[in-house]
Amino acid sequence: MSEGVSDIDPVVVIGAGLVGASVGCALTSVGVRVHLRDREPSHAAVAAGIGAGTTAAPDRSAVGLVVVAVPPGALCGTVAAALEEYPNAVVTDVGSVKGTLLDELVAEGVELSRYVGSHPMAGSQHAGPVTAHADLFTGRTWVVCPHPATTPGTLAVAEQLGELCGARVVSFEPHEHDEAVAGVSHVPHLVSVAVAASLCDEVPRRLELAGQGVRDVTRIAGSDPMLWDQILTANGPAISHRLREVADRLMMAASALDQGRTVEPYLRQGVAGTKVLPGKHGLRQSEYARFTLPIPDEPGALARLFADADLAGVNIEDFSIEHDKYHASGRLQVAVDPEAAASFATMMTGRGWDVRPL
């Protein structure tokens, strides 16, 4: 066992889906004893089989932490029951919406000094324990959401959970968290869905002209509708006014186009928006040096490219491939630290790559 985990050991994980089983794997890998529960005992057994913990029951009074990882609609009841069932444990949940859940718990009259909500931001469309892994949260953001009744000891345990899972822990007030995810996750999700849904109305042959742009815009629309319905309906008020504002922007753009007016000011707001998102390593997206280079669509080509970048001593911070859907070719866009840009361009050109700055 790692040092300093005695406060939380043993841990009970309720709900052995992707997130619950991954928490189990992560804690097990650092020596914490994990007891798995699931309404479907077979799910807990599968999770135990991949190293997420044991299905044996713990000594209830000894449990230091309960992690509730059930579907959104079942969170309130499960958290309330866990606070009663494990009288000495801190209880946290890993749901995507925090303020609404807190309100429900308060309305139920639950005593909440041992409760604090968590939101590990490691989303996935894929729900089962089979895809669980100990590093699901490594390097991801893990939000803890203390409320007025949360004791410092409770908060410390929740923060320790995130750290033991390898995540970067940040703290948000519960309703502030919900406003944030409405803006940066739920609204983009619903907008992606609207664009994807509109494609169903097109004459099929027209879809042949689809490029990378529409694929990027609609990617997240492919996520699990049942899970997302629960997330979105739990955060309705924070989402709906933002969604109306986006709809209003679209209506304004439509009116401008109908009247033959310019939409350039509208487009400039979009460019500004792409620049406010934080990038990796604290750099903003706009601060990377970006290059494009052609890459043959054949086994070995990408291996050679990354090996050459490695020889150049340059880390490729981000990359994406844009490729044709019919022929064997593609172009890679790569982002590197601006300080490494010159040596990257020189070295790669020297090794025969047609590297162009973007």
Added chain:
Amino acid sequence: MSEGVSDIDPVVVIGAGLVGASVGCALTSVGVRVHLRDREPSHAAVAAGIGAGTTAAPDRSAVGLVVVAVPPGALCGTVAAALEEYPNAVVTDVGSVKGTLLDELVAEGVELSRYVGSHPMAGSQHAGPVTAHADLFTGRTWVVCPHPATTPGTLAVAEQLGELCGARVVSFEPHEHDEAVAGVSHVPHLVSVAVAASLCDEVPRRLELAGQGVRDVTRIAGSDPMLWDQILTANGPAISHRLREVADRLMMAASALDQGRTVEPYLRQGVAGTKVLPGKHGLRQSEYARFTLPIPDEPGALARLFADADLAGVNIEDFSIEHDKYHASGRLQVAVDPEAAASFATMMTGRGWDVRPL
């Protein structure tokens, strides 16, 4: 010179930006003589310097093909002038909107038997000749848009241009083309802009919770506003009613959320929409086998991964990296041909990668 290019040689390219200069490079590379013109002589000189052709003037009556690659607002006048100036040449343009331009040319009373519009679908945010390259169109879709006055010989020359540039040539009626790009390109662009613009209204700290989803949705919003304004305003009628339909979908979702109703049917339409887009090699996106695996964010890791896939004899058809913006780690998602999926999983696991099916 390649065989069969005598019909088009020599070619005049008017407008030495990214697309015009790339056409010049592609044609030059197959032995066609290219004469470059630009309102800014320095642009033509830069393009000539990277191998796109010569700035010397041709014998006007000998020119077989004129490619008009000027900004959208200047297309009509330039096409009309080129038809007069080069009396024996086929004239095509490479603008993104075709029906409106044809209507303008017809309204001007221009005789159009030697004109046919083209739309090489190799978009880029990057406008200058410096980023031009001979393979910009390789494997891309190149739309030709014949109209009733187009002669078979004119159409054949335009098709030959696309083929010499290495593209896959498809034919669309001009207004049908505009409807298609409104649906699969212009509307997604404007929606991406609306989401990106909305981020400017958020409290900055909330943006820390942004993940890969919103980055994908807003990527194309970073494109050149001046260029896109010209494209979008030229295709206003085809765009605006679709944009209103997307706005209506958002308003319906907002109403459902306000009333605490499910949005699952709405989300299911989105999932259906992601499945109608054609994938690479004729496979639909949904038909690939997809895997996820953790990958350390260090020089050499990606090189090793692609080298191992190469050893496995498996071509990675598509991939994307989702990574944390603060720590040194990431997860790669890869797509492979379903027939190669089993051997890919076995071989990669054998070489120490934690490959999981998605």
